[in-house]
Amino acid sequence: MKPAGPIPPMFADQRGMLTIAGRGADAWAQQTPVFVYDPAIVTGQVTRFRAALPGIDLHYAIKANPHAGLLAAIAPMLDGLDVASGGELAKALAVKPAAAISFAGPGKRDEELAAAIMAGATINVESEGEGARALALADRLGRRPRLAVRVNPDVELKGSGMKMGGRPSPFGVDAVRVPALVRQLIGGGADWRGFHIYAGSQALDAGAIADTQAATVALAARLAEEVGQAPPLVNLGGGFGVPYFSGDAPVDVTAVGARLAATLAERPMILADSRFAIELGRWLVAEAGVYLARIVDRKESGGETFLILDGGLNHQLAASGNFGTVVRRNYPIAIAHRMSGPVEETVSVVGPLCTPLDRLGDRVALPRAEVGDLIAIFLAGAYGASASPAAFLGHPPAAELVA
Numbered sequence: 001m002k003p004a005g006p007i008p009p010m011f012a013d014q015r016g017m018l019t020i021a022g023r024g025a026d027a028w029a030q031q032t033p034v035f036v037y038d039p040a041i042v043t044g045q046v047t048r049f050r051a052a053l054p055g056i057d058l059h060y061a062i063k064a065n066p067h068a069g070l071l072a073a074i075a076p077m078l079d080g081l082d083v084a085s086g087g088e089l090a091k092a093l094a095v096k097p098a099a100a101i102s103f104a105g106p107g108k109r110d111e112e113l114a115a116a117i118m119a120g121a122t123i124n125v126e127s128e129g130e131g132a133r134a135l136a137l138a139d140r141l142g143r144r145p146r147l148a149v150r151v152n153p154d155v156e157l158k159g160s161g162m163k164m165g166g167r168p169s170p171f172g173v174d175a176v177r178v179p180a181l182v183r184q185l186i187g188g189g190a191d192w193r194g195f196h197i198y199a200g201s202q203a204l205d206a207g208a209i210a211d212t213q214a215a216t217v218a219l220a221a222r223l224a225e226e227v228g229q230a231p232p233l234v235n236l237g238g239g240f241g242v243p244y245f246s247g248d249a250p251v252d253v254t255a256v257g258a259r260l261a262a263t264l265a266e267r268p269m270i271l272a273d274s275r276f277a278i279e280l281g282r283w284l285v286a287e288a289g290v291y292l293a294r295i296v297d298r299k300e301s302g303g304e305t306f307l308i309l310d311g312g313l314n315h316q317l318a319a320s321g322n323f324g325t326v327v328r329r330n331y332p333i334a335i336a337h338r339m340s341g342p343v344e345e346t347v348s349v350v351g352p353l354c355t356p357l358d359r360l361g362d363r364v365a366l367p368r369a370e371v372g373d374l375i376a377i378f379l380a381g382a383y384g385a386s387a388s389p390a391a392f393l394g395h396p397p398a399a400e401l402v403a
């Protein structure tokens with residue numbers, strides 16, 4: 001038996017049929033597989049953030065879940081949307097004014113830069129070359145571009161699942177070269193919006209997050225001094241993780257907020273009038289999504305029992321351990337109509353794809369389930385449908401429903 005991750009608190013104490021936003025999983029699962037998103041759970045996270053980090057802008061990195069219905073439901077609660085492609089930019093513009101949208105990501109094409117400039121969204125410039133192209137395009141379009149500079153920081157988010165700073169990187173401009181670039185952008189007529197500094201992702205340790213934020217504030221101040229101008233906004237990155245696996249605990253956001261408040265109370269003068277933002281993806285939306293798939297077959301092989309679902313890594317790649325994890329571990333999983341039911345057997349839960357990678361639960365202890373029953377996989381609200389190879393093996397895509 002291998003342990004599964006902790007079922008999110010809003011579902012953990014349920015008994016019998018799993019309820020999502022007041023409706024039974026069986027009612028949501030008229031068509032399977034299906035992702036069900038509950039915006040009220042995102043609201044809960046936003047409320048938690050506001051209480052812990054008052055005065056800090058909350059941005060949503062929409063690559064975590066760009067579903068249009070979910071975006072429309074949660075956008076009014078957020079101060080900004082961070083996008084990383086022309087496609088995401090269009091989705092964000094449908095639900096939020098351009099002034100609240102920033103566009104990061106390497107390799108922005110001219111059409112994407114032009115779309116952002118025309119809309120009035122902020123471009124987080126990722127290289128000197130991109131900065132020059134943005135200025136030239138803006139000139140041709142007769143617009144004043146809103147440009148920030150993404151910094152490849154010389155600080156790292158310790159304990160984060162994905163490190164994105166402190167080393168050679170396709171993301172951002174090395175810190176030592178940032179002041180010269182900012183001066184060039186300002187000299188070229190840009191409306192300089194500030195810095196975007198992203199040091200990592202999926203960190204659960206409040207102390208590590210707070211240390212990184214303190215180092216990030218210090219870096220922003222140092223760069224601003226060198227530029228000789230105060231940044232209107234310092235985007236401090238994000239990196240708040242979610243407890244996917246056995247033994248994981250949620251981020252203590254109250255502790256992060258207290259440390260950040262102390263850091264900002266003592267910030268250098270040059271940042272006195274700057275706003276500060278934190279951009280979060282999975283922390284906002286992961287718990288809000290449940291993936292429901294139906295058992296198509298139940299079989300024994302070599303003394304092991306397999307439950308075979310009508311969907312797998314083609315919809316929920318992350319739960320199979322093939323999306324940025326080093327060691328495969330089990331996501332939280334349940335038999336949907338037997339929440340809190342007694343453990344009766346150890347089974348492997350697999351998808352229908354003809355590859356051994358398609359394993360959503362590896363030797364997990366569950367109540368007994370039969371063909372036709374629903375399996376629920378939690379933490380499916382981030383990096384699920386949009387981050388999985390839906391076309392692989394030609395099964396239908398999963399439905400996505402917003403409560």
Ligand SMILES: *Cc1c(COP(=O)(O)O)cnc(C)c1O
Binds near residue numbers: 201280
């Ligand atoms: C992916 C990404 C995020 C969101 O990451 P999460 O781990 O989902 O919070 C935020 N900012 C940037 C720049 C990103 O690339």
